[in-house]
Amino acid sequence: MSTLTTNYLVPTGREEAWRFTPLNRLAGLLDSTVALTSTNSLVAKSLPAGVSSKLVAALDLAPMATTLDAATIRVREAVTEVLVLDIAKDSEVSEPIHLNRVTIDGQAQASRLLVNVGTNAKAVLIIENQGNAVIAEDIEYVLAPGSSLKVIVLQEWDAKTVHLGSHHAIIDRDASFTSLIVTVGGSVVRLLPTVEYRGPGSSAELFGLYFATDGQHLEHRMHVDHNVPNAKSRVNYKGALSGDKARSVWIGDVHIRAEAEGTDTYELNRNLLLSDGARADSVPNLEIETGEIVGAGHASTTGRFDDEQLFYLSSRGIPAQIARRLVIRGFFSEIIGKIGSQEIEERLMNRIDDQLAKVGA
Amino acid sequence: MSTLEIKNLQVSVATEKGFTEILRGVDLTIKSGETHAIMGPNGSGKSTLAYSIAGHPKYTITGGSVTLDGADVLAMTVDERAKAGLFLAMQYPVEVPGVSVTNFLRTAATAIRGEAPKLRTWVGEVKEAMASLNMDAEFAERNVNEGFSGGEKKRHEILQLELLKPKIAILDETDSGLDVDALRIVSEGVNRVKANSDLGVMLITHYTRILRYIKPDFVHVFAAGRIVEEGGPELADKLEDKGYAEYTTA
Numbered sequence: 242m243s244t245l246t247t248n249y250l251v252p253t254g255r256e257e258a259w260r261f262t263p264l265n266r267l268a269g270l271l272d273s274t275v276a277l278t279s280t281n282s283l284v285a286k287s288l289p290a291g292v293s294s295k296l297v298a299a300l301d302l303a304p305m306a307t308t309l310d311a312a313t314i315r316v317r318e319a320v321t322e323v324l325v326l327d328i329a330k331d332s333e334v335s336e337p338i339h340l341n342r343v344t345i346d347g348q349a350q351a352s353r354l355l356v357n358v359g360t361n362a363k364a365v366l367i368i369e370n371q372g373n374a375v376i377a378e379d380i381e382y383v384l385a386p387g388s389s390l391k392v393i394v395l396q397e398w399d400a401k402t403v404h405l406g407s408h409h410a411i412i413d414r415d416a417s418f419t420s421l422i423v424t425v426g427g428s429v430v431r432l433l434p435t436v437e438y439r440g441p442g443s444s445a446e447l448f449g450l451y452f453a454t455d456g457q458h459l460e461h462r463m464h465v466d467h468n469v470p471n472a473k474s475r476v477n478y479k480g481a482l483s484g485d486k487a488r489s490v491w492i493g494d495v496h497i498r499a500e501a502e503g504t505d506t507y508e509l510n511r512n513l514l515l516s517d518g519a520r521a522d523s524v525p526n527l528e529i530e531t532g533e534i535v536g537a538g539h540a541s542t543t544g545r546f547d548d549e550q551l552f553y554l555s556s557r558g559i560p561a562q563i564a565r566r567l568v569i570r571g572f573f574s575e576i577i578g579k580i581g582s583q584e585i586e587e588r589l590m591n592r593i594d595d596q597l598a599k600v601g602a
Numbered sequence: 603m604s605t606l607e608i609k610n611l612q613v614s615v616a617t618e619k620g621f622t623e624i625l626r627g628v629d630l631t632i633k634s635g636e637t638h639a640i641m642g643p644n645g646s647g648k649s650t651l652a653y654s655i656a657g658h659p660k661y662t663i664t665g666g667s668v669t670l671d672g673a674d675v676l677a678m679t680v681d682e683r684a685k686a687g688l689f690l691a692m693q694y695p696v697e698v699p700g701v702s703v704t705n706f707l708r709t710a711a712t713a714i715r716g717e718a719p720k721l722r723t724w725v726g727e728v729k730e731a732m733a734s735l736n737m738d739a740e741f742a743e744r745n746v747n748e749g750f751s752g753g754e755k756k757r758h759e760i761l762q763l764e765l766l767k768p769k770i771a772i773l774d775e776t777d778s779g780l781d782v783d784a785l786r787i788v789s790e791g792v793n794r795v796k797a798n799s800d801l802g803v804m805l806i807t808h809y810t811r812i813l814r815y816i817k818p819d820f821v822h823v824f825a826a827g828r829i830v831e832e833g834g835p836e837l838a839d840k841l842e843d844k845g846y847a848e849y850t851t852a
Contacts, residue, residue: 553692
């Protein structure tokens with residue numbers, strides 16, 4: 242057994258990074274006495290031209306970035322095979338690359354994925370998580386100069402799922418990375434979309450949407466490390482919560498280092514509380530070590546349903562329940578509209594509608 | 603033929619200091635085809651009258667009745683009032699982010715008509731109504747009232763009036779914030795609906811300006827929460843000359 246998972250590294254709940262997380266509901270993912278199954282759990286039905294995949298022994302493939310996250314450290318210990326997706330340089334992949342999760346009922350899983358985007362390549366990747374799972378994963382995206390990657394990660398889990406994940410992007414010169422994380426299922430989901438830069442002219446957009454109902458804990462913790470000059474970042478997460486003990490956590494850490502002159506960053510988190518008993522924590526943190534920047538800002542709002550909007554729609558004959566749906570769809574549309582697939586957009590909105598109906602909203 | 607009958611309506615609003623009475627017994631009857639101008643100084647309760655009839659939750663009815671063709675309007679939910687045939691064009695229409703005008707109009711028309719309008723005729727209907735209000739086609743793709751200018755908001759209200767075809771429309775300071783051109787376009791819209799239907803109108807305004815475009819059959823002076831004087835169009839001319847001073851200093 243490695244020293245990494247000895248007790249002193251297992252979170253107690255007092256750590257800043259874990260203070261919001263219900264550690265007693267993680268189904269053994271941080272418990273060194275519970276074994277993690279390490280078979281690859283992401284499968285592509287087919288790969289478009291310009292994209293190839295392979296399984297590489299974990300011993301031969303060190304992680305691209307170090308981590309302090311206890312769950313990710315465990316994943317890196319447990320995983321024996323890493324799924325590697327290579328997007329060939331200069332290729333413009335015309336259709337989205339689809340990866341679907343294969344879950345093993347009743348077993349805790351660990352998974353590592355590495356996505357290499359070649360120089361000047363351009364691709365869209367969609368990762369779909371459905372079903373029941375207890376899973377911890379480590380995803381790394383490495384964007385070569387001039388490349389572009391848009392990743393859509395869907396958490397449409399069943400009610401019992403526990404999911405801890407790290408999504409780290411390393412963005413080289415003039416490359417642009419877009420992440421869109423949608424979390425509408427699961428018992429506990431805790432995801433860490435993080436970004437570091439390798440060269441100037443690079444940009445990262447982190448978008449997210451979450452909808453929590455009765456007893457769900459949905460947590461998203463960004464970290465954007467502006468460690469090079471003239472890079473850009475945008476963060477926009479929107480969440481709605483309805484039902485007793487529905488819980489969301491959004492942490493937006495943006496660090497502008499002394500050398501990151503010309504940084505342009507803005508982060509935003511909006512939460513809509515649809516019922517009593519729901520709670521949204523929203524913590525933007527902006528640390529700025531240089532004044533020579535283009536811009537840096539953040540905003541965070543958590544509010545209740547706007548009765549004036551409801552009145553306006555109802556005064557046009559729209560029944561209150563439909564009016565609420567319309568407002569909630571409207572609230573999410575800014576994020577959901579970025580998915581670019583009408584089929585997925587409708588599926589997600591229908592799921593949200595169904596869940597709203599279940600909690601009587 | 604429809605009749606909106608307001609009898610001895612008393613309305614209060616909750617404030618930090620407790621309940622404040624705003625309407626102190628309003629009596630007014632509006633029939634199809636009639637246009638009633640409600641004129642009065644700021645703060646006299648004109649908008650409260652409009653919002654109370656529409657069912658805004660902020661206002662508490664403490665007495666009196668409102669009926670539409672005998673049906674108890676005050677017992678209806680907000681959407682039921684609209685379905686019964688009431689329409690309120692608001693002074694400050696509300697922004698609804700992420701909901702497109704197209705989607706909103708179609709959802710409203712579906713609710714009011716009881717079935718989804720046939721797509722083919724509906725698209726034409728909306729286009730025509732928009733064109734007659736000098737609204738650009740791209741307007742339909744924008745989010746409801748989001749980033750609209752004052753004039754665009756008012757045109758959007760009248761667009762809804764044209765499409766939802768109510769029995770009685772309450773226009774709450776529709777003229778406020780409009781320049782001369784926009785005022786004319788909006789007024790023409792109201793007149794068009796009146797010409798094409800048997801619409802009864804309650805036209806709430808502070809100024810007589812809009813009455814040059816929309817001719818009232820009756821003028822009611824509103825002050826301190828009730829109607830204090832009534833007459834024909836000539837009353838508006840008197841107000842134009844003398845203002846509201848004699849009603850407010852009493």
